[in-house]
Amino acid sequence: MSQNEHEHDADVGGALDSWTGSSTEIHDLRSPATSPVVSSPSLAKLLHPTNQSPPPPHVHRKRKRPSEPQPPPLDQSSLLTAYTCPICFSSPTNATLTPCGHIMCGPCLFAAVKAGLQRHATMMIGEGQPLCPVCRAPIPGWDGRGGGVIGLKVRAIISA
Numbered sequence: 018m019s020q021n022e023h024e025h026d027a028d029v030g031g032a033l034d035s036w037t038g039s040s041t042e043i044h045d046l047r048s049p050a051t052s053p054v055v056s057s058p059s060l061a062k063l064l065h066p067t068n069q070s071p072p073p074p075h076v077h078r079k080r081k082r083p084s085e086p087q088p089p090p091l092d093q094s095s096l097l098t099a100y101t102c103p104i105c106f107s108s109p110t111n112a113t114l115t116p117c118g119h120i121m122c123g124p125c126l127f128a129a130v131k132a133g134l135q136r137h138a139t140m141m142i143g144e145g146q147p148l149c150p151v152c153r154a155p156i157p158g159w160d161g162r163g164g165g166v167i168g169l170k171v172r173a174i175i176s177a
Contacts, residue, residue, distance in 0.1 A: 100120070102120075102121045102122045102125055103119065103121055103150075103151050104121050104122065104125035104126070104129060104150060104151075105122060105125050107122070109121060109122045109123075110122050110123070110124065111123030111124065111168065112168070112169040113126050113166050113167065113168055113169065114166060114167040114168075114169055115149045115151075115154070115156060115166055116149075116154070116156060116157065116165065116166070117149050117151075117152055117154040119149055119151045119152065120169065121150070121151070123168065125150075126150065126166065127161070129150035130147045130148070130150065130156065130159065130161075131161070133145065133147070133148055133150070134147060147159035147165070
Protein backbone atom coordinates (compact mmCIF):
# COMPACT_ATOMS: atom_id res chain seq x y z
CA MET A 18 0.00 0.00 0.00
CA SER A 19 1.33 3.44 -0.88
CA GLN A 20 1.50 6.42 1.48
CA ASN A 21 -1.49 8.07 -0.25
CA GLU A 22 -3.60 4.93 0.19
CA HIS A 23 -2.77 4.81 3.93
CA GLU A 24 -3.73 8.49 4.30
CA HIS A 25 -6.98 7.90 2.39
CA ASP A 26 -7.86 4.91 4.59
CA ALA A 27 -7.13 6.93 7.73
CA ASP A 28 -9.38 9.73 6.44
CA VAL A 29 -12.20 7.27 5.71
CA GLY A 30 -11.78 5.58 9.08
CA GLY A 31 -11.84 8.92 10.88
CA ALA A 32 -14.95 9.98 9.02
CA LEU A 33 -16.67 6.70 9.91
CA ASP A 34 -15.62 7.05 13.54
CA SER A 35 -17.11 10.52 13.80
CA TRP A 36 -20.28 9.40 12.04
CA THR A 37 -20.89 6.21 14.04
CA GLY A 38 -19.38 7.33 17.32
CA SER A 39 -17.19 4.23 17.62
CA SER A 40 -13.82 3.15 16.37
CA THR A 41 -13.66 1.48 12.99
CA GLU A 42 -10.90 -0.65 11.52
CA ILE A 43 -10.31 -0.59 7.80
CA HIS A 44 -8.89 -3.73 6.24
CA ASP A 45 -7.06 -3.76 2.95
CA LEU A 46 -8.80 -6.40 0.84
CA ARG A 47 -5.99 -6.39 -1.72
CA SER A 48 -3.50 -8.03 0.64
CA PRO A 49 -3.79 -11.08 2.87
CA ALA A 50 -5.49 -10.39 6.18
CA THR A 51 -2.99 -9.54 8.87
CA SER A 52 -5.51 -8.45 11.46
CA PRO A 53 -8.64 -10.08 12.77
CA VAL A 54 -11.51 -10.18 10.31
CA VAL A 55 -14.04 -9.09 12.91
CA SER A 56 -13.57 -5.45 13.85
CA SER A 57 -16.65 -4.95 16.03
CA PRO A 58 -16.16 -6.16 19.62
CA SER A 59 -19.87 -6.98 20.01
CA LEU A 60 -19.85 -8.98 16.76
CA ALA A 61 -16.68 -10.78 17.87
CA LYS A 62 -18.42 -11.85 21.10
CA LEU A 63 -21.32 -13.24 19.09
CA LEU A 64 -19.12 -15.12 16.64
CA HIS A 65 -16.48 -16.29 19.12
CA PRO A 66 -18.00 -16.57 22.61
CA THR A 67 -15.40 -16.89 25.36
CA ASN A 68 -17.65 -18.53 27.92
CA GLN A 69 -20.72 -20.64 27.34
CA SER A 70 -22.96 -19.17 30.07
CA PRO A 71 -26.60 -18.76 29.08
CA PRO A 72 -27.62 -15.29 28.04
CA PRO A 73 -29.45 -13.21 30.66
CA PRO A 74 -33.23 -13.29 30.40
CA HIS A 75 -34.72 -10.44 28.44
CA VAL A 76 -36.80 -8.00 30.35
CA HIS A 77 -39.63 -6.82 28.17
CA ARG A 78 -40.12 -3.13 28.67
CA LYS A 79 -42.64 -1.06 26.90
CA ARG A 80 -40.83 1.53 24.87
CA LYS A 81 -41.99 5.02 25.36
CA ARG A 82 -42.95 6.63 22.13
CA PRO A 83 -41.54 10.07 21.74
CA SER A 84 -44.30 12.53 22.37
CA GLU A 85 -45.66 13.62 19.05
CA PRO A 86 -46.14 17.35 18.76
CA GLN A 87 -49.80 18.24 18.67
CA PRO A 88 -50.77 20.48 15.77
CA PRO A 89 -52.08 23.87 16.80
CA PRO A 90 -55.86 24.22 16.76
CA LEU A 91 -57.06 25.22 13.33
CA ASP A 92 -59.10 28.32 12.80
CA GLN A 93 -62.05 27.31 10.60
CA SER A 94 -62.11 30.65 8.80
CA SER A 95 -58.46 30.24 7.82
CA LEU A 96 -59.31 26.87 6.26
CA LEU A 97 -61.88 28.52 4.02
CA THR A 98 -59.49 31.16 2.77
CA ALA A 99 -56.57 28.74 2.40
CA TYR A 100 -58.29 26.55 -0.22
CA THR A 101 -58.16 27.71 -3.83
CA CYS A 102 -60.02 26.59 -6.91
CA PRO A 103 -57.64 24.53 -9.11
CA ILE A 104 -58.98 26.32 -12.21
CA CYS A 105 -59.01 30.04 -11.31
CA PHE A 106 -56.75 29.88 -8.20
CA SER A 107 -59.16 32.00 -6.14
CA SER A 108 -61.29 31.07 -3.15
CA PRO A 109 -64.10 28.92 -4.59
CA THR A 110 -67.37 30.70 -5.28
CA ASN A 111 -70.35 28.34 -5.23
CA ALA A 112 -67.95 25.53 -4.31
CA THR A 113 -68.78 22.30 -6.13
CA LEU A 114 -67.60 18.75 -5.44
CA THR A 115 -67.06 16.34 -8.33
CA PRO A 116 -67.57 12.55 -7.96
CA CYS A 117 -63.78 12.10 -8.07
CA GLY A 118 -63.38 14.38 -5.03
CA HIS A 119 -62.17 17.67 -6.52
CA ILE A 120 -63.58 20.93 -5.19
CA MET A 121 -63.73 23.99 -7.43
CA CYS A 122 -65.89 27.00 -8.25
CA GLY A 123 -69.24 26.04 -9.72
CA PRO A 124 -68.86 28.49 -12.62
CA CYS A 125 -65.30 27.26 -13.33
CA LEU A 126 -66.45 23.62 -13.38
CA PHE A 127 -69.41 24.30 -15.65
CA ALA A 128 -67.31 26.41 -18.06
CA ALA A 129 -64.54 23.78 -18.21
CA VAL A 130 -66.93 20.87 -18.81
CA LYS A 131 -68.88 22.86 -21.41
CA ALA A 132 -65.62 23.75 -23.23
CA GLY A 133 -64.57 20.09 -23.18
CA LEU A 134 -67.89 18.96 -24.63
CA GLN A 135 -67.76 21.66 -27.33
CA ARG A 136 -64.18 20.70 -28.22
CA HIS A 137 -65.28 17.08 -28.51
CA ALA A 138 -68.23 18.02 -30.74
CA THR A 139 -66.04 20.22 -32.95
CA MET A 140 -63.60 17.39 -33.56
CA MET A 141 -66.51 15.04 -34.34
CA ILE A 142 -65.04 12.18 -32.37
CA GLY A 143 -68.38 10.76 -31.37
CA GLU A 144 -70.43 11.69 -28.34
CA GLY A 145 -68.49 13.69 -25.78
CA GLN A 146 -68.50 12.68 -22.17
CA PRO A 147 -68.32 15.25 -19.35
CA LEU A 148 -64.95 14.98 -17.62
CA CYS A 149 -63.48 16.45 -14.45
CA PRO A 150 -61.24 19.34 -15.53
CA VAL A 151 -58.61 18.37 -12.93
CA CYS A 152 -58.15 14.62 -13.45
CA ARG A 153 -60.30 13.86 -16.53
CA ALA A 154 -62.43 11.31 -14.65
CA PRO A 155 -65.95 10.92 -16.09
CA ILE A 156 -68.76 12.80 -14.35
CA PRO A 157 -71.74 10.42 -14.50
CA GLY A 158 -75.16 12.05 -14.41
CA TRP A 159 -73.95 15.39 -15.78
CA ASP A 160 -76.85 17.35 -17.22
CA GLY A 161 -75.34 20.84 -17.43
CA ARG A 162 -77.55 22.10 -14.59
CA GLY A 163 -75.83 20.57 -11.57
CA GLY A 164 -76.56 16.88 -12.05
CA GLY A 165 -73.66 14.58 -11.22
CA VAL A 166 -71.92 17.07 -8.91
CA ILE A 167 -72.60 18.30 -5.39
CA GLY A 168 -72.94 21.98 -4.53
CA LEU A 169 -71.28 22.74 -1.21
CA LYS A 170 -72.48 25.23 1.37
CA VAL A 171 -69.64 27.05 3.01
CA ARG A 172 -70.34 27.64 6.66
CA ALA A 173 -68.15 29.92 8.69
CA ILE A 174 -67.88 29.16 12.37
CA ILE A 175 -67.73 32.30 14.45
CA SER A 176 -66.76 31.91 18.07
CA ALA A 177 -66.72 34.63 20.68
